[in-house]
Amino acid sequence: MTTGMTGRPDPRSRRARDATGLRAVRGVARIGAPAAAGLFLAALYGLPLLATAGNRLALGDPVYASQMVGLGAHAAAGLVVAAALVFRAHPSRRVALAAAALLATALCLLATGLGATASDLLAGRPPAARASLASGAWIALALIGGGLGLALRRAALPGLGPALAAGLALLLLLAYRQGILDGLSLVVEFRARRGVLLSALGEHLILAGGALLLAISGAILLALWRRGQGLVEGLLGGVQVVPAVALFGALVALLAGLLRWMPALRDFGIGALGPTPAILGVAAYLLLPLWRGINQALRAPDPATLDAAAGLGLTRAETLRRVRLPIGAPTLIGALRVASVQSIGLATLGALIGAGGLGRIVFEGMAQFAPDLILLGALPVVGLSLAAETALGRAEDAVRRRRA
Amino acid sequence: MTLLRRLRPALGLAAAGLVLGACAHPTVASRLAAALGEAPRRALSPAHLSALALNHLALAATGLALTAILGIGLGILATREAAAPLRGGIDAIAAAAQAVPPVVVVALALPVLGFGGPPTLLALVLYGLMPVLRGTVSAIEGVSHEAREAARAIGLTRVQVLGRVEIPLAAPGIVEAVRTALVLAVATVAVGALAGAPTLGTPVVAGLQNQNMVPMLQGTFATAALAFLCDAAMLALLALLRR
Secondary structure (H helix, E strand, C coil): CCHHHHCCCCCCHHHHHHHHHHHHHHHHHHHHHHHHHHHHHHHHCCCEEEEECCCCCCCCEEEEHHCCCCCHCCCCCCHHHHHHHEEECCCCHHHHHHHHHHHHHHHHHHHHHHHHHHHHHHHHCCCEEEEEEEEEHHHHHHHHHHHHHHHHHHCCCHHHHHEEEEEEHHHHHHHHHCCCCCHHHHHHHHHHHHHHHHHHHHHHHHHHHHHHHHHHHHHHHHHHHHHHHHHHHHHHHHHHHCCHHHHHHHHHHHHHHHHHHHHHHHCCCCCCHHHHHHHHHHEEEHHHHHHHHHHHHHHCCCCHHHHHHHCCCHHHHHHHHHHHHHHHHHHHHHHHHHHHHHHHHHHHHHHHHHHHHHHHHHHHHHHHHHHHHHHHHHHHHHHHHHHHHHHHHHHHHHHHHCCC | HHHHHHHHHHHHHHHHHHHHHHHHCHHHHHHHHHHHHCCCCCCCCHHHHHHHHHHHHEEEEEHHHHHHHHHHHHHHHHCCCHHHHHHHHHHHHHHHHCCCCCHHHHHHHHHCCCCCCHHHHHHHHHHHHHHHHHHHHHHHHCCHHHHHHHHHHHCCCCCHHHHHHHHHHHHHHHHHHHHHHHHHHHHHHHHHHHHCCCCCCHHHHHHHCCCCCCHHHHHHHHHHHHHHHHHHHHHHHHHHCCC
């Protein structure tokens, strides 16, 4: 048996574990930090940062770092290299915090530098001309973001990640208000479609949230039907196998048939196209993870605990509320996390059957082959699902730690 | 007799797949559409449908191969002692990759990779990576400590321990993870239709756009049939291997 299995915690072994942790991180940091910084420099100086074109659909001419206005890009390069070097030298938690601060500054400098250069390039050109972010800028921004995430992980300060994300968002909003980013085609597209984007976001949240609520109530009902567990498992597993595009199609066909039989349903706002089949279809996919989570959570307490609860004279309802639910809480939140992320993603497909949502903007962009329009719809979807994944993942960890 | 019993789950799935496949036939699909009250419209010929199915399978198989190589490789790397501090990072990247829905990957990759297969394959790999990676890691971690120690004690090198002890013992878990990824791949390829890749999702998307129920039903049934049949084939293979 390992020392970890003995009852009393040994302070010396804990310190030893921290030391080996630092040694192991040092090994990774020695290679990883310079490699990531090298990649960043290669993307920043080797690939085009912007592309200028006569209109929003044309392919652009590349613009490299040497043509950038101001020192934003070069300063960002210096800060990233500095962050990599200090972290390589001593990958402690405090240095990770300093590296995160350097990277966050680099991110702001690079973003504003790109915005300024874009405005400069467009000055004096017709209003249809666009300057869009090119491969080098995307890779550089993604590398800074990834490095920031890893540094925050290493710093392991509770609440720092959300605070930094909020701070960066606020700074970007300020830059947007000041018009610093106005040259970038993505911002131009956003200004032109702000109303559409906001209403699409609202529709998307209603689709995803409605499907989640419907699936939660469905999963609870199915979990209550103890005798049919085998049948339920087979059916829900079968649904997962059917591609979303196909299931949405089948639901539209079925609802159209149903509405022909019972036209009165239309009075309740049910249509063969639109939100009804989308919410039903998305909910169908969420049933399996939720139902499994509920079943596992209810089975989480071991028989001895349940015997003890019965011995204390708890009723079944009390056992559920005071024993089964608290012990199964991490599993329940885990299932909710999987279901929410899936719900946000699948709701995108709802636009195919006229349900609206952010998918409407994505598909419009695909039809026009307009990259900025695709990004305008896709970035909020990615942001929403990553936010749901991180927030519920943290909640899961917190509940699990409290139980342990 | 015992073989038949072991194959029973696979046979059930295969039967469901065949029934669904029969529903995709033009005559049956037209009847079904008529039963739902649709005016009879032109259906896809069986030849066209099977050509789409073949392309669908080829894309899914390529994506699955890429996913399996990448996922199993990363899983083996992640379970090496030297990579212990990287574990959290690898896990976070795989989780983030799966949080990005396949439609969005296809849409974002469209301007960069162009129409057709490449964006679809990228979506498949990103979406299937996490199940394979997680399955590989937990299968290798499930190998008992004693087995590993014994192998080291008789003088096997680290690479030999991996090849002769860890991978053979973890094989069922790894194959199970690949099976999950296969079903995901077959279902996800349909999304490629939005990027212009000819798959069984193509008639569904086209049918939705011009309100023609018959090809939509055909595509729906054919995709579901293909997914069930692939799952059945994989289950049967597993049952035969587990002898």
